[in-house]
Amino acid sequence: MSALRKRAAIVADRTDRRDDHPIALEARKVLIVANPTSGGYRPRFLDAVRAHLAAGGCEVEVRLTTRAGEIGEICADPRLAVGILAVAGGDGSVNEAITGFQSNPMPPDLAVIPFGTANVLAHELGLPTSAEGLARMMLRRKTAPLHYGLANGRPFVLMASAGFDAEVVHAVPLALKRRLGKLAYVITALRLAFTRKGRDLEATADGERIVCRLAVATNGRCYGGPFTVCPDASVSRPGLHLLALEKDGPLSALRFGLALLLGRVHKARGVRLRPFAHLRIASTHAVPAQVDGDPFGRTPVEITAAPDALSILVP
Numbered sequence: 468m469s470a471l472r473k474r475a476a477i478v479a480d481r482t483d484r485r486d487d488h489p490i491a492l493e494a495r496k497v498l499i500v501a502n503p504t505s506g507g508y509r510p511r512f513l514d515a516v517r518a519h520l521a522a523g524g525c526e527v528e529v530r531l532t533t534r535a536g537e538i539g540e541i542c543a544d545p546r547l548a549v550g551i552l553a554v555a556g557g558d559g560s561v562n563e564a565i566t567g568f569q570s571n572p573m574p575p576d577l578a579v580i581p582f583g584t585a586n587v588l589a590h591e592l593g594l595p596t597s598a599e600g601l602a603r604m605m606l607r608r609k610t611a612p613l614h615y616g617l618a619n620g621r622p623f624v625l626m627a628s629a630g631f632d633a634e635v636v637h638a639v640p641l642a643l644k645r646r647l648g649k650l651a652y653v654i655t656a657l658r659l660a661f662t663r664k665g666r667d668l669e670a671t672a673d674g675e676r677i678v679c680r681l682a683v684a685t686n687g688r689c690y691g692g693p694f695t696v697c698p699d700a701s702v703s704r705p706g707l708h709l710l711a712l713e714k715d716g717p718l719s720a721l722r723f724g725l726a727l728l729l730g731r732v733h734k735a736r737g738v739r740l741r742p743f744a745h746l747r748i749a750s751t752h753a754v755p756a757q758v759d760g761d762p763f764g765r766t767p768v769e770i771t772a773a774p775d776a777l778s779i780l781v782p
């Protein structure tokens with residue numbers, strides 16, 4: 468039995484135990500780790516979530532991060548004795564938590580208090596938008612498996628990619644992202660579209676070689692916000708898909724953007740979508756890569772599904 472399942476069994480069993488049993492006490496503890504630098508961060512909203520949880524009988528601690536990497540360290544700590552670890556931040560912060568949980572033999576249930584520039588996971592899971600709704604979700608303790616992928620061993624919960632979108636992620640200035648949010652990505656994409664030199668990528672999915680300009684390994688349904696790219700996928704079910712774009716010139720990028728807005732990317736011309744168990748994205752010149760909206764070095768990137776799932780709170 469995996470560490471996660473053992474823990475799930477313990478927590479599920481907690482209702483049969485006395486309220487003052489250490490396991491019951493631990494299950495009531497909620498640690499909120501908040502990234503105050505994430506886009507749209509709202510301290511008052513966080514206070515409201517904390518107040519609702521406390522009113523519901525939880526013992527709540529809020530820790531604000533002071534640097535990148537801290538969320539991962541907290542989540543990796545095997546002494547983390549809480550029932551729920553809630554990440555208040557964007558997809559990058561959630562990614563850090565999952566990366567940390569990988570080294571924790573008994574990770575607690577994960578919850579997300581969505582801030583961030585484009586919290587794709589929140590759309591994916593249909594998370595509540597109000598503080599009261601999020602607290603109610605955590606008090607109900609309904610969980611779902613959270614499957615994730617590994618890119619060169621690094622977890623990703625939404626997508627890992629190489630090509631144009633990763634170049635945009637690498638190039639978007641942080642100050643512009645903080646000021647303009649998603650619009651900063653659009654402006655950077657437009658600037659790059661007319662100046663960059665695209666490179667061919669070789670995406671080898673379970674032995675099939677696909678030459679493309681953008682290769683996205685997606686773990687879920689959504690991309691860039693609430694936009695559907697892979698209708699059959701879900702982070703709550705195992706399985707990764709490759710979305711490969713044949714061209715990445717300005718016109719193709721525009722067509723892709725429009726198809727994305729309409730939720731028709733998977734049907735667009737020059738787009739290939741297929742499931743895979745093993746994917747390698749390579750190129751003769753190193754091409755920028757990204758995971759979950761944060762820069763992730765350059766090609767080559769080797770992608771597989773993680774062998775175990777985590778447990779995440781859902782509405």
Ligand SMILES: Nc1ncnc2c1ncn2[C@@H]1O[C@H](COP(=O)(O)OP(=O)(O)OP(=O)(O)O)[C@@H](O)[C@H]1O
Nearest residue numbers: 505506532533534535556557558559560583584585
């Ligand atoms: N206190 C901090 N100072 C600087 N960086 C931090 C801090 N805490 C966390 N981080 C890092 O900030 C990165 C981005 O954070 P996050 O994803 O929460 O916000 P975002 O970039 O606005 O959202 P999104 O990923 O949805 O675009 C994370 O990868 C995380 O490692």
